[in-house]
Amino acid sequence: MKSYSSGEGGSPYRLVPQPIINAPAVVAALLFLMAGVHLATLLLKPQLREGVYALFGFVPVSLSSIAKIPAGDQAIVLSTLVTHTFLHANFLHLAVNGMWFLAFGSFMARRQGVPAFLAFYFLCGVAGALSHFALDPMSAVPVVGASGAISGLMGGAARLIFSPGVRVFGTDALVTQVAPLTDRRVLGFAGVWTAVNVLFGVAGGFGMAGEGTTIAWLAHLGGFYCGLLTVPLFLRRTVVL
Numbered sequence: 001m002k003s004y005s006s007g008e009g010g011s012p013y014r015l016v017p018q019p020i021i022n023a024p025a026v027v028a029a030l031l032f033l034m035a036g037v038h039l040a041t042l043l044l045k046p047q048l049r050e051g052v053y054a055l056f057g058f059v060p061v062s063l064s065s066i067a068k069i070p071a072g073d074q075a076i077v078l079s080t081l082v083t084h085t086f087l088h089a090n091f092l093h094l095a096v097n098g099m100w101f102l103a104f105g106s107f108m109a110r111r112q113g114v115p116a117f118l119a120f121y122f123l124c125g126v127a128g129a130l131s132h133f134a135l136d137p138m139s140a141v142p143v144v145g146a147s148g149a150i151s152g153l154m155g156g157a158a159r160l161i162f163s164p165g166v167r168v169f170g171t172d173a174l175v176t177q178v179a180p181l182t183d184r185r186v187l188g189f190a191g192v193w194t195a196v197n198v199l200f201g202v203a204g205g206f207g208m209a210g211e212g213t214t215i216a217w218l219a220h221l222g223g224f225y226c227g228l229l230t231v232p233l234f235l236r237r238t239v240v241l
Contacts, residue, residue, distance in 0.1 A: 027101070055080075108157060154224055155231070
């Protein structure tokens with residue numbers, strides 16, 4: 001990335017070097033936290049690591065039986081709607097999520113501010129977990145990963161990128177103008193994302209999930225549509241670069 005400012009000599013502009021990766025602080029902090037949590041789990045023995053996933057991952061059957069457990073345990077189960085977003089199954093899972101988060105998280109954070117960004121991000125993560133729960137409420141397999149929350153960032157970004165008259169790579173891209181849900185480009189993007197995830201769900205992820213794991217494709221869709229529908233509630237009027 002480069003920027004220009006007034007300079008001396010024949011040219012009115014001076015090239016000012018900028019960082020290649022210029023992510024907002026909140027995005028960098030969450031990304032480092034996810035990476036740190038994953039590295040910490042790798043240091044654990046396999047049996048203890050599975051215990052961490054069972055305790056902090058989202059387990060649908062635990063939510064199904066929440067009325068039958070003590071209040072303190074109920075709070076723990078509800079907290080997993082958020083804590084599961086910090087855990088990842090393997091390095092590939094973390095790397096893919098990290099790249100998507102860096103791209104869409106940076107785009108959205110600059111248009112939301114820290115409090116609104118965090119609320120929006122975790123709301124989409126909760127929506128993704130609950131969507132997976134709706135598909136298989138008696139599953140005892142922990143759901144881990146930030147994919148649902150990141151898909152929500154994608155959904156929100158779609159409403160901004162496809163705003164009428166906005167040039168994505170021009171100065172107009174800094175305007176927080178929201179495209180209507182009826183916009184054909186928004187509908188097309190949503191349709192493609194839906195089709196891709198349904199295909200992955202039917203095909204079992206084409207073996208990309210790894211041994212002993214599956215892709216929670218409905219969590220992706222739940223997070224995406226949550227972001228698509230609610231993003232106007234979380235935007236600010238000006239963009240901070």
